[in-house]
Amino acid sequence: MPVAIPKNNESSSSNNRLVPSSWNLTDKDYFLNITLSELFEKQASKTPDTIALKFAADTLTYDQVNRYANQLAYKLRACGVTKESVVGVCFDRSFEMVISLMAILKAGGAYLPIDPDFPDERKQFIVSDAQLENIITQPSYKDTFSNVKNAISFTLYDDWLKAYSGDNLAPVASCENAAYVIYTSGSTGTPKGAVNTHAGIVNRLLWMQDCFSLTETDVIIQKTPYSFDVSVWEFFWPLITGARLVIAQPDGHRDPQYIYNIILTEKITTIHFVPSMLQIFLETEHLSRLQSLRRVICSGEALPYVLQEQxxxxxxxxxxxxxxxTEAAVDVTWWKCLRNDSRKIVPIGKPIANIRIYILDEKMNQVPVGEPGELHIGGVGVARGYLNRPELTTSNFIRDCFSNKPHAQLYKTGDICRYLDDGAIEYLGRGDDQVKIRGFRIEPGEIEKTICSFDGVKAAVVVAKETSGKSEKILVGYLLADFEAIPVSALRKHMAKHLPEYMVPSKFVKLDSFPLNANGKVSKKALPEPKTDRPLLQRSYKSPDSELEQKIASIWESHLNLEPVGIEDNFFELGGTSLIAGMIINTIQNTISKQVSIVSLFQNPTVRTLSLAIKNSTTTESNNRPEHSDRIQMQKKMTNQMKWLKRKV
Known part of the structure; x- marks a missing residue:
């Protein structure tokens, strides 16, 4: 629920201690007059024969990555790409995905990632809203973008690459030009693309290197979906420092056992988790074996103190x-977590280099230490604004009244925070209805608009609620409708046509009316808890037969917080998500002492089919991971599998 901030600088603090100006003395003399691709080229010239990328059993050196990216960049230049050109990218994780991002930067453009898992309608919205004329994609997705002027199908084995030089291109972009555009949920019901510059992301990466000092002995895993801005440092930090980047298999980020295995076998030293996924990962057995791991970085949602201690x-x-x-170059504050911290909270920390943080009241005055206010971001890392949305940019990116620079901006985050006595910042919540689910930023209004477009629905309200006895949040959709019972199967099918999986509510509740507060607005606090009854599905209920089916059904009931679960009920129609799937897989493995992959659950989304798959499986060693010597065959196999899974879901 929204957190209130003081009005007229009112304060409950007895001392009203002002914020020391020294807390924003973050100046660092980094060389920022350089682009991200130029930083990579400098590293490639230093360590040309060092392995830069690894995917499955195959590797590419820094020189190979550089030459492939140059060839593709020349192709993009031939298509008219130059500075400020926004170029779409749509790939499953692969060598080609990473090389495409680098090639766009080399050509002078800004890359715009389009998640292959997005519904076609959302993909087409992004193409139209960004006015894309160029997109790079893998062959299996090219038909989706037939309306784009230059839709380039790209693999490392394409003959057309030979027509282009592998030498570095003459740069056309500068540090002030756009480097990437990432779309995020919009409060008005439509997504919006935040434009970040080279100077902003270069500053962010140089700060990270300043703090953590990666070397050629470090190994980073790239597992964050590239439509999430954490992926930016996963991609580029290792590649500008001579470290190795290991690319996780498509959908590998959802599977805690796969993540464990790849850390162990590839000797990963640095990894990122959103806290909700870290919670599941910590349930994996034998974590003490992961001796290579030097640091775990969390972001994307609040990190609970209990999870830190765990x-x-x-x-x-x-x-x-x-x-x-997303409206800043990835991260703007940082905190090294402390063991046995007596404060029993996990701060979001202090500003990184060349970033300034202001916690302000409604009149743009700094609130005293300890008092809540809206967090505003200033400095080089602030995004330029929203792509092709001047009015929205003006409302969220305001003049920096604390800076002497004529064009300096502050970004109004909407996050309510307070300063602690040592200058660290504590995150308290949101000042509006925006929520975070599994690290993804979600505006409920966008979901409500989609629910209301379903036949028979008159009004909808969406909130994030904690599930009973668990810390993770789920989306719950409350609706007023003409039908007696919610046709969940049909409604989910409708939602899936318009929204990504993480924006589809796990539960739906039909009400006769919404509870109202004294101002006549919907009282979200008064909305009832969703029932734990089995929803109305297309298939009738069938009880478990075997002992294994009974165990699996019981595990589903516990994690989905509903009962009874029938053996032919579809996991996703019951409100299952990729995060819940990871929890279920962990519980099943601990219960029956047999390895089960998250892909197996996606392929077998009923208790009956999953039971049969487990029964017929002979794999019992949890540390086995298949290696494929033929990378392109592996990628084709994964792509076909993902396409099949999306049709099933």
Missing amino acids: FFSKCTCDLFNLYGP
Whole structure:
């Protein structure tokens, strides 16, 4: 629920201690007059024969990555790409995905990631809203973008690459030009693309290197979906420092056992988790074996103190909590987590280099230490604004009244925070209805608009609620409708046509009317808890037969917080998500002492089919991970599998 901030600088603090100006003395003399691709080229010239990328059993050196990216960049230049050109990218995780991002930067453009998992309607909205004329994609997705002027199908084995030079291009972009555009949920019901510059992301990466000092011995895993801005540092930090980037298999980020295996086998030293996924990962057995791991970085949603303590009880490496919106270059504050911190909270920390943080009241005055206010971001990391949305940019990016620079901006985050006595910042919540689910920023209005477009629905309200006895949040859709019972199967099918999976509510509740507060607005606090009854599905209920089916059904009931679960009920129609799937897989493995992959659950989304798959499986060693010598065959197999799974879901 929204957190209130003081009006007229009112304060309950007895001392009204002012914020020291020294807390924003973050100046660092980094060389920022350089682009991200130029930083990579400098590294490639230093360590040309060092392995830069690894995917499955195959590797590419820094020189190979540089030459492939140059060839593709020349192709983009031939298509008219230059500075400020926004170029779409749509790939499953692969060498080609990373090389495409680098090629766009080399050509002078800004990359715009389009998640292959997005519904076609959302993909087409982004193409139209960004006015894309160029997109790079893998062959299996090219038909989706037939309306784009230049839709380039790209693999490393394409003959047309030979027509282009592998030498570095003459740069056309500068540090002030756009580097990437990432779309995020919009409060008005439509997504919006935040434009970040080279100077902003270069500053962010140089700060990170300043703090953590990656070397050629470090190995980073790239597992964050590239439509989420954490992926930016996963991609580029290792590649500008000579470290190795290991690319996780498509959908590998959802599977805690796969993540464990790849950390162990590839000797990963640095990894990122959103806290909700870290919670599941910590349930994996034998974490003490992960001796290569030096640091775990959390961001994307609030890191609970209890989860921090659970981490320290099972892991010996460092834990860091970072914070930043999409409207800034990834992260703007950081905190090294402390064991046995007496404050019983996990701050979001202090500003990184060349970033300034202001916590302000409604009149733009700084609130005293300890008092809540809206967090505003200033400095080089602030995004330029929203792509092709001048009015929205003007309302959220305001003049920096604390800076002498004529064009300096502050970004109004909407996050309510307060300063602690030592200058660290505590995150308290939102000043509006925006929520975070599994690290994804979600505006409920966009979901409500989609629910209301379903036949028979008159009004809808969407909130995030904690599930009974669990810390993770789920989306719940409340609706007023003409029908007696919610046709959940049909409604989910409708939602899936318009929204990404993480924006589809796990539960729906039909009400006769919404509870109202004294101002006549919907009282979200008064909305009832969703019932735990089995929803109305297309298939009738069938009870478990075998002992294994009974165990699996019971596990589903516990994690989905509903009962009874029939053996032919579809996991996703019951409100299952990828996060819940990870929890279920962990519980099943611990219960029956047999390895089960998250892909197996996606392929077999009923208790009956999953039971049969487990029964017919002979794999019992949890540390087995298949290696494929033929990378392109592996990628084709994964792509076909993902396309099949999306049709099933």
